[in-house]
Each structure stands twice: as structure tokens, then as C-alpha cells.
Amino acid sequence: MDLPLYLRVLWRFRLLVALGTAIALLLALMVTVKFSASSPHFSYRQNQTYSSEARVFVTQQGFPWGYAAPPTVPTTPATDAATAATAAKLLGTKQFADPTRFPSLAVLYAYLAMGDPVKKIMLRHGPVKGKIVASPVISTQSGYGTTLPLVAISGTGTTKRAAVALTIRATNAFRRFLAEQQASNKIPPQNRVLLNVISKADPPTLVKGRSKTLPLVVFITVILAVLGLVFMLENMRPRVRTVPADDVARLRTHEQQSA
Amino acid sequence: MEVVQGSVERQPVAPIAIILASLAVLTLSVVGGVPLKTIAPVSCIVVIVAIAYRVALRWSSLIAFVIGWVQWNKRKELDRSARD
Numbered sequence: 178m179d180l181p182l183y184l185r186v187l188w189r190f191r192l193l194v195a196l197g198t199a200i201a202l203l204l205a206l207m208v209t210v211k212f213s214a215s216s217p218h219f220s221y222r223q224n225q226t227y228s229s230e231a232r233v234f235v236t237q238q239g240f241p242w243g244y245a246a247p248p249t250v251p252t253t254p255a256t257d258a259a260t261a262a263t264a265a266k267l268l269g270t271k272q273f274a275d276p277t278r279f280p281s282l283a284v285l286y287a288y289l290a291m292g293d294p295v296k297k298i299m300l301r302h303g304p305v306k307g308k309i310v311a312s313p314v315i316s317t318q319s320g321y322g323t324t325l326p327l328v329a330i331s332g333t334g335t336t337k338r339a340a341v342a343l344t345i346r347a348t349n350a351f352r353r354f355l356a357e358q359q360a361s362n363k364i365p366p367q368n369r370v371l372l373n374v375i376s377k378a379d380p381p382t383l384v385k386g387r388s389k390t391l392p393l394v395v396f397i398t399v400i401l402a403v404l405g406l407v408f409m410l411e412n413m414r415p416r417v418r419t420v421p422a423d424d425v426a427r428l429r430t431h432e433q434q435s436a
Numbered sequence: 437m438e439v440v441q442g443s444v445e446r447q448p449v450a451p452i453a454i455i456l457a458s459l460a461v462l463t464l465s466v467v468g469g470v471p472l473k474t475i476a477p478v479s480c481i482v483v484i485v486a487i488a489y490r491v492a493l494r495w496s497s498l499i500a501f502v503i504g505w506v507q508w509n510k511r512k513e514l515d516r517s518a519r520d
Binding site: 410 | 451459473480483486
């Protein structure tokens with residue numbers, strides 16, 4: 178590798194190299210930014226993606242989670258009259274479902290929240306721009322996964338505000354869907370599953386920034402092309418190098434001696 | 437006097453034309469707002485091959501390219517099956 182030679186070649190075609198570098202920078206900029214005659218004159222070509230998350234508590238009326246031992250509805254018929262009477266006295270006006278039912282409902286509701294009926298409800302208030310993902314909340318603090326009676330609903334958007342708005346819309350649409358289903362099936366209020374919003378929308382986080390790969394590829398391509406052109410032009414029209422006078426004298430002496 | 441076998445170095449006209457064409461396509465795509473996800477990498481590869489065609493088109497380089505391509509596709513297939 179003859180670095181001085183390479184530098185001499187680059188210096189010989191310095192105008193071409195400068196022009197090529199300017200074009201490479203301009204094209205890389207144009208890949209990143211869009212120019213427009215109308216306002217705003219400059220805007221990014223790629224959008225960022227933000228995500229916000231809401232959490233919904235799957236529960237029922239009367240807050241069964243406040244009981245040390247909630248009076249649950251018996252799953253098997255009472256064997257004798259005394260047991261049945263005791264159960265009826267305990268239940269009174271309160272009837273709680275088995276607490277283990279709610280985490281499994283959360284898993285089911287996560288799928289329902291992403292379903293078409295919920296999307297239809299959302300479309301009543303305009304188009305849906307962004308993705309909606311719902312999942313049951315799983316606690317891993319105990320070392321193994323425990324499903325909690327919570328559903329996390331997250332929405333994405335190109336701005337922070339859009340992500341938060343979509344999350345709130347998706348949550349409201351899902352709650353409305355469940356309420357409509359319960360009303361149309363005439364489920365008594367005390368037996369209905371409730372969806373309590375415990376976190377309306379978390380502060381949005383950036384999940385996907387603008388990629389710098391494409392501008393970089395364009396810049397490198399143009400620079401490579403320019404450098405290739407420069408060396409090919411040099412090979413086509415090699416510059417005759419000036420030889421110092423000492424070297425000429427030395428060569429002459431050498432020729433005379435060999436003759 | 438003796439005859440020395442020699443050859444004239446061919447002018448690299450075709451590579452220069454390919455490079456200029458790739459640059460033109462890239463520039464028009466960027467200015468025209470065409471999606472560059474395919475055009476930019478292809479232009480980059482074409483330019484690299486046009487510059488270093490003597491190295492890139494050697495049989496050993498081509499075999500290395502084929503092996504690399506097969507390995508890459510195999511890995512992609514494995515990733516896809518693991519995801520499914």
C-alpha cells in the first residue's frame with residue numbers, strides 16, 4: 178500500500194472528490210429529511226414509534242381482594258341442609274367468584290381486547306393509527322411466573338400524544354365492549370366482571386427511533402463510487418511523474434557503466 | 437533488437453459506466469422519494485463489484501460468496517422455524 182501515491186491521486190482529482198463528498202452528504206441528508214415548499218419545509222422521512230401502556234384490573238363488585246377469606250360461591254351442591262344454610266348466611270348479598278378465576282379471565286380478556294369487535298368500537302371514533310397489544314400481567318418476582326388479574330393494554334403512535342390517545346381509546350373500547358356484552362346478556366350487576374382502570378396511560382416511551390442505516394449506506398455508496406472513479410481515471414490517464422535531477426544523473430552513470 | 441511480448445491495458449470503460457449509472461439511479465431514487473430499502477443496498481453492491489471486479493469475480497471469491505449466501509439463508513431459515 179503506497180499511501181503517498183493514493184493521496185497524490187486524490188489530490189490530482191480533488192475537485193471530483195470534493196464534489197462527490199458534497200453529493201454524498203446531500204443525498205444522505207435527503208434520505209433523512211424531506212424538503213417541501215409548503216410549511217413545514219423540513220420534516221423527517223421516517224417516523225419514531227412511541228408506546229404507552231394502561232393496566233386494567235379484572236375484578237367484581239364488592240372488592241373481594243379486601244377479604245381475608247372471601248365467601249365464595251360453592252362450586253359443588255351442599256351435602257346437607259345445615260351446610261347450605263350456613264353458606265346462604267355467609268353469602269348474604271355478597272357473592273364472590275373464586276379469586277383464581279380472575280387471572281384466567283385476564284388471559285382471555287387480553288385476546289378479546291385485540292379482537293375485531295373492540296376494533297369496531299374504536300372505529301366509531303375515527304381511524305386507528307398504530308398498533309394495539311394486550312397481554313395479561315405476569316409477576317416474576319417469586320421466581321416463577323404468576324398471572325395476575327390484570328390486563329396490560331399498550332398502544333403505539335408516531336408521537337407521544339398519539340400513543341397515549343390510542344391506549345386510552347383501546348382501553349375505553351374494551352371496557353365498553355364488555356359492558357355491552359354484559360348488558361345484552363342480562364347479567365345481574367352483582368355478578369358482572371368489572372374492569373377498573375388502575376393506570377390510565379403510562380408516560381410514553383420511545384420503542385423505535387429513526388434508523389441511520391439507510392443514509393449511511395447511501396453515503397458510503399457515493400463515496401465508494403467517487404473513489405473508484407478517481408482511481409479508474411488515474412489508470413486511464415496516468416500522470417507522468419517528474420524525476421529529480423540527481424536520479425537522472427545516477428541513471429546515466431549506471432547506463433554508461435553497464436555499456 | 438528483440439521482440440517483447442506485451443499487451444495494452446484495457447480501458448475500464450464498462451465499470452465507469454456501471455458506476456455512473458448506479459449513481460444516477462441512486463440520486464434519482466433519493467430525489468424522487470422512492471423507497472430505498474432495496475435500491476440503496478443493491479447500488480452499493482453494484483458499485484463495489486464494479487470497482488473491485490477483478491477481485492470480486494475471481495472463482496475463489498465467487499465460491500466464497502455462494503457458501504456465504506447458503507449459510508446466511510440457512511441461518512435465516514433456522515431463525516424463522518425457531519420463531520414459529
